[in-house]
Structure formats: structure tokens, C-alpha cells
Amino acid sequence: MMEIQRHRLVLITPPFQGHLTPMLHLATVLHSKGFSITVAHAHFNSPDPSNHPNFCFLPLFYGLSDTHISSKNVVDITATLNTRCVSPIKEALIDQIEKANINHEKIACVIYDGLMYSIDSVARELKLPNIVLRTTSATNFLTYHTFLQRQSSGWLPLQDSMSLDLVPELEPLRFKDLPMFNSCDIQKQIAKTVAVRPSLGVICNTVNCLEEESLYRLHQVYKVSFFPIGPLHMIAEEDSSSSSFVEEDYSCIGWLKKQPKQSVLYVSLGSIASWEEKELTEVACGLANSKQKFLWVIRPGTISDVSEWLESLCKDVRVAIAERGCIVKWAPQGEVLADEAVGGFWSHCGWNSTLESLCEGVPMMCQPHFGDQRVNARLLSHVWKVGLEWSNVMERNEIEVAVRRLMVNSEGKEMRQKALKLKNEIKIAVKDGSSYDALNRLVKSILSMNL
Numbered sequence: 165m166m167e168i169q170r171h172r173l174v175l176i177t178p179p180f181q182g183h184l185t186p187m188l189h190l191a192t193v194l195h196s197k198g199f200s201i202t203v204a205h206a207h208f209n210s211p212d213p214s215n216h217p218n219f220c221f222l223p224l225f226y227g228l229s230d231t232h233i234s235s236k237n238v239v240d241i242t243a244t245l246n247t248r249c250v251s252p253i254k255e256a257l258i259d260q261i262e263k264a265n266i267n268h269e270k271i272a273c274v275i276y277d278g279l280m281y282s283i284d285s286v287a288r289e290l291k292l293p294n295i296v297l298r299t300t301s302a303t304n305f306l307t308y309h310t311f312l313q314r315q316s317s318g319w320l321p322l323q324d325s326m327s328l329d330l331v332p333e334l335e336p337l338r339f340k341d342l343p344m345f346n347s348c349d350i351q352k353q354i355a356k357t358v359a360v361r362p363s364l365g366v367i368c369n370t371v372n373c374l375e376e377e378s379l380y381r382l383h384q385v386y387k388v389s390f391f392p393i394g395p396l397h398m399i400a401e402e403d404s405s406s407s408s409f410v411e412e413d414y415s416c417i418g419w420l421k422k423q424p425k426q427s428v429l430y431v432s433l434g435s436i437a438s439w440e441e442k443e444l445t446e447v448a449c450g451l452a453n454s455k456q457k458f459l460w461v462i463r464p465g466t467i468s469d470v471s472e473w474l475e476s477l478c479k480d481v482r483v484a485i486a487e488r489g490c491i492v493k494w495a496p497q498g499e500v501l502a503d504e505a506v507g508g509f510w511s512h513c514g515w516n517s518t519l520e521s522l523c524e525g526v527p528m529m530c531q532p533h534f535g536d537q538r539v540n541a542r543l544l545s546h547v548w549k550v551g552l553e554w555s556n557v558m559e560r561n562e563i564e565v566a567v568r569r570l571m572v573n574s575e576g577k578e579m580r581q582k583a584l585k586l587k588n589e590i591k592i593a594v595k596d597g598s599s600y601d602a603l604n605r606l607v608k609s610i611l612s613m614n615l
């Protein structure tokens with residue numbers, strides 16, 4: 165019999181920007197550790213194979229369409245995805261096992277995104293070692309467990325009057341920060357997510373120095389191994405290729421280079437959240453009145469005609485945008501945050517944006533929209549103290565005041581100092597600290613399952 169030469173990993177990702185990007189970073193890291201890589205993905209919102217010539221890509225029909233995705237109903241999309249992806253993924257895995265045998269390889273492990281909880285039973289049935297990649301914070305995952313544990317002790321139904329109360333086990337989170345607050349559909353999905361028991365454990369895109377206590381508590385309740393090897397974009401530093409679904413507009417980097425140090429507020433709500441036209445107008449007026457410079461991402465589809473909307477703004481605001489602003493459809497966010505001209509980030513607090521900002525020492529103005537974003541915002545403002553909590557009222561005066569608090573006032577300066585300190589701690593964790601150690605532990609675990 166021929167000796168098995170290589171271990172192949174099959175990574176399975178859903179068609180969302182905030183999930184595909186960390187999965188590709190993980191693939192890059194594990195490839196650098198000697199594994200062969202296959203990335204299974206949806207037939208749309210696909211990665212560009214030419215950016216990763218060393219990987220095999222496997223486009224699959226998950227049973228979702230891009231119009232389904234554009235409905236933005238994340239809960240419904242997740243439920244449909246988990247029902248419809250099972251049989252195509254099972255067939256693809258069986259095929260991969262056969263191909264691996266022919267090529268004297270072995271499928272050493274299936275790594276799937278935490279959103280795709282239904283893969284758990286597929287991997288189990290095919291007797292493949294498996295790992296879940298959690299692309300949100302460990303604290304967010306902990307809220308799922310705490311919620312389920314407490315379901316029987318009087319938490320449900322959550323009353324609106326409790327929304328500002330602190331959750332006893334999860335302070336400083338309030339009930340209203342919980343991602344499942346009063347949504348039965350989300351609660352059902354959370355129960356399914358928590359029921360998953362990956363044989364090799366959970367990879368978390370986080371760092372010990374940010375979430376040590378949550379990681380410790382998760383390990384205690386979940387009783388599988390945890391590998392906090394993040395931030396993945398930093399640990400995969402050799403991977404500078406883009407996985408953006410929308411083409412990045414690099415003209416904004418040229419614009420940033422002409423701006424003074426820490427003078428620009430970067431404004432972006434990631435790939436799903438958005439403001440309505442009325443809110444966009446309040447943002448434009450608030451930014452103009454704050455007298456600060458700003459780089460603003462307005463994604464395609466946010467508004468039917470951006471030029472027409474800009475024309476409809478009053479003259480003073482148009483002049484302010486022309487003099488102090490730069491608007492793009494999609495920015496190379498990593499490079500933007502790394503540019504010394506950027507002094508703050510007005511963000512929806514998606515976990516990737518949060519990590520990217522922390523890694524560059526940029527303080528944030530928090531405006532969570534849904535799901536894990538409220539947890540992240542609370543961590544930013546009340547635990548790491550590098551995020552500004554403000555009224556979140558989409559009214560120009562409120563916006564003006566909040567922007568100035570972050571960019572001009574002493575509280576913004578203090579947050580910037582704290583952010584720089586965290587940046588250094590994260591750097592150390594990645595270079596030869598906790599994330600570096602967790603990665604080595606992960607590689608050993610995968611190999612030891614395949615001896």
C-alpha cells in the first residue's frame with residue numbers, strides 16, 4: 165500500500181463577506197503549516213481562485229441565491245442555508261474522500277463556519293474529524309450558552325422593561341445587548357449552534373488578551389478544546405490578497421495620504437448593515453457640521469442614486485463634503501485603518517471590523533445594528549474602553565457631538581492611547597504569545613487525530 169503523503173483540510177464557508185474573509189485567512193495559515201487546502205463555498209459571492217493558486221476551490225449549490233442574500237434577513241437565510249446545504253455538502257465530501265484516496269492523501273479534518281451548524285451531523289456520519297470556526301467574539305458565543313442555561317430559570321420571555329438591566333453572569337452586558345433578545349427564531353438557531361460538538365474543537369477568531377475570561381468560561385461549559393488563534397487577518401499576514409465581493413476603490417488611499425495624522429474619521433457599516441436615505445442625510449449634515457475630515461463607505465445598493473442624493477443636499481453640506489470628505493463604494497479597509505491619517509472609525513461593530521480597528525490602534529464610535537454587534541459594542545465601550553458609546557440617535561446634532569467627542573475631545577484621546585496599548589498586546593500574542601501557541605496546539609491536534 166502506498167504511504168499517505170499529505171493531509172488535506174476541507175474548509176466550508178457561507179456566502180457572507182464577514183465569514184468568507186476569516187475562513188480564507190485560516191486556510192492561508194494552515195497551508196503554511198503544510199496542509200493541502202480545499203475551500204468549499206457557494207456558487208455566488210465566491211472567492212477569486214487566482215488569488216490563492218495553492219488552494220482547490222469547490223463551488224457548491226447551497227440552495228441559496230444572491231437575491232435571497234440581498235433580502236438581508238440573516239436569520240431566515242441561515243435557517244434555509246442549514247436545511248438546503250446538507251445534501252450537496254455531503255455529496256461533495258464523499259467525492260473528496262474518494263479523490264483523496266486516489267491521490268494518496270487523507271481528509272484530515274473538515275473545518276466549517278459556526279453558522280453552518282448542520283454540517284456537524286454530516287461530518288459525524290462520514291466519520292471525519294471536524295472543527296468549527298467561530299467568526300464572532302468568544303463573548304458572543306458565551307451569551308448563547310448562558311442564555312440556554314438560564315432558559316429554565318425565569319429569563320423567558322425577556323421583558324422590555326429588563327432591557328437596560330445588567331445580565332448577572334455576563335456583566336457589563338445588558339439584556340438588550342444579547343443577540344437573541346426576544347427573537348424566537350434566533351433562539352432556535354442558537355440552540356442548534358450550541359448543540360454542535362465538533363470532535364476536534366472550536367477555532368475562535370479572537371485573542372486571549374481581549375477575551376481571556378470568556379474563553380475560560382466557554383471551555384468550562386462547552387467541554388471541547390478552544391483554539392483562540394486570532395486575529396486571523398494578522399496571523400495570516402502573508403495573505404495580502406483581497407477577498408472582497410465589491411471592488412475596492414484605492415483612490416481613497418491617495419486621498420488619505422494628503423490628510424494630517426489622525427485627522428480622518430472612517431465611516432463604514434460593513435457588508436450588511438445600512439442607513440436609509442433620511443439617515444444618510446443626517447449623517448452627511450452631522451459630519452459636515454463636525455468640521456472633521458471623513459472617509460465614508462456608501463455601498464452599492466444602499467441608495468438608488470448617490471449623485472442625485474448628493475445634489476439634493478443643501479449647499480453648505482455639499483461644500484463640506486467636497487472640501488473635507490471622500491465617499492467610496494467600498495474601501496480597502498485594512499489599508500485604510502493602517503493609514504496614520506485615520507483617527508477614528510464610526511462602525512457597526514461587526515467582529516472583523518472590530519478586530520481590524522483594534523489591531524491598528526484606532527478608537528471607534530459604536531453603532532451596532534444587529535446580532536453580535538451589540539455585544540462587540542459593549543466590549544469596546546465598557547471593557548476595553550476604546551469605543552465611544554453615544555445616543556445612536558440618527559439626528560445631525562447628536563452625530564456632530566459624537567464625532568467631536570471621538571475626534572477632538574480628551575475622551576477620544578484617552579481611547580486612542582488605550583487602543584495603541586491593546587494594539588501592542590495583540591501584536592505580541594500573534595508573534596510569540598497566546599495566539600501563536602494556540603495555532604501550534606491546533607496543528608498538533610489535527611495531526612494527532614490522523615496518526
Ligand code: UDX
Pocket residue numbers: 180181182183185299300408432433434435436437461493494495496497498513514515516517518520535536537
Ligand atoms: C457579519 C456580521 O454583520 C458581523 O456582525 C459578524 O461579526 C460577521 O459577519 P459584516 O457585517 O460584514 O459581517 O461586518 P464585519 O464583521 O465587520 O466584516 C466586514 C468586512 O468587510 C471586514 O473584513 C472589512 O475589512 C471589510 N470591508 C468593509 C472592506 O473591505 N471594505 C469596506 O468598504 C467595508
